[in-house]
Amino acid sequence: MSSIKIRANVDDGVTTVRCLMSHEMETGLRKDKKTGEPIPAHFIQNVTAKWNDQVVMTALWSGGVSKNPYLSFKFNGGAPGDQVEISWVDNMGETETGTADIS
Amino acid sequence: MIDSKRRMLLQSSLGVGALGVAVSAGLLAPRAVLASWPEEAFHATDKATALSSLLGSDATEASDAVKIKAPDIAENGAVVPVTVETETAGVKSIAIISAGNNTPLIASFDLGESAVPFVTTRIKMAQTSDVIAVVQTPDGLLSAAKEVKVTIGGCGG
Numbered sequence: 001m002s003s004i005k006i007r008a009n010v011d012d013g014v015t016t017v018r019c020l021m022s023h024e025m026e027t028g029l030r031k032d033k034k035t036g037e038p039i040p041a042h043f044i045q046n047v048t049a050k051w052n053d054q055v056v057m058t059a060l061w062s063g064g065v066s067k068n069p070y071l072s073f074k075f076n077g078g079a080p081g082d083q084v085e086i087s088w089v090d091n092m093g094e095t096e097t098g099t100a101d102i103s
Numbered sequence: 104m105i106d107s108k109r110r111m112l113l114q115s116s117l118g119v120g121a122l123g124v125a126v127s128a129g130l131l132a133p134r135a136v137l138a139s140w141p142e143e144a145f146h147a148t149d150k151a152t153a154l155s156s157l158l159g160s161d162a163t164e165a166s167d168a169v170k171i172k173a174p175d176i177a178e179n180g181a182v183v184p185v186t187v188e189t190e191t192a193g194v195k196s197i198a199i200i201s202a203g204n205n206t207p208l209i210a211s212f213d214l215g216e217s218a219v220p221f222v223t224t225r226i227k228m229a230q231t232s233d234v235i236a237v238v239q240t241p242d243g244l245l246s247a248a249k250e251v252k253v254t255i256g257g258c259g260g
Binding site for chain 2: 025046051054055056057058059060063066067072073076
């Protein structure tokens with residue numbers, strides 16, 4: 001089970017996608033309060049959103065995006081039952097992909 | 104835009120052996136690797152450098168056509184909801200900048216052909232400052248700004 005939660009619904013030919021990802025989004029600027037050691041940067045750098053097999057949007061992010069990022073976007077087209085796929089890659093090379101059907 | 108990124112990737116992947124191996128071994132989807140991350144733009148400490156590096160120009164024109172929605176007061180600077188929307192046609196990308204952050208460029212969204220120029224996300228803000236949306240159109244860069252007052256740890260003061 002992917003940790004990316006996705007909701008997609010189509011209205012009047014425009015599909016709205018909302019998604020919530022689970023990620024620390026550590027900037028690398030914070031320090032551990034107990035040890036004073038800097039906390040290494042760990043954040044999502046690339047997000048790719050696909051409708052069926054077509055890329056509708058790619059996002060480039062810094063650590064300035066909030067922890068457990070929320071993202072919403074829209075595209076023209078889409079029908080109930082079509083698949084939306086969202087995947088991310090972070091600065092440590094970790095990656096995750098989630099899918100949802102348009103309702 | 105995508106093509107130039109692909110070129111950048113091809114060049115950079117020559118130097119990054121591990122990545123190249125991962126791609127050739129099919130471990131990574133080519134799509135995920137394709138969008139190279141513009142490190143220079145994200146590490147820039149001022150808005151002009153970030154924009155020049157990201158979009159090739161920092162010549163933005165304030166425009167009513169770009170709508171940015173953010174709270175007047177953010178009680179928690181770690182989670183500030185921001186929505187950028189425009190009716191302009193042919194939008195290639197939308198960038199979100201928090202002017203008061205050490206590295207102002209927060210995010211850049213490259214829109215595909217079918218995408219509607221609309222995006223909502225939540226950003227971190229270090230201090231009270233303008234949040235700026237920069238929309239890349241065929242006619243140049245359009246921008247809109249909204250000041251957000253950040254009262255970290257305060258009780259709405």
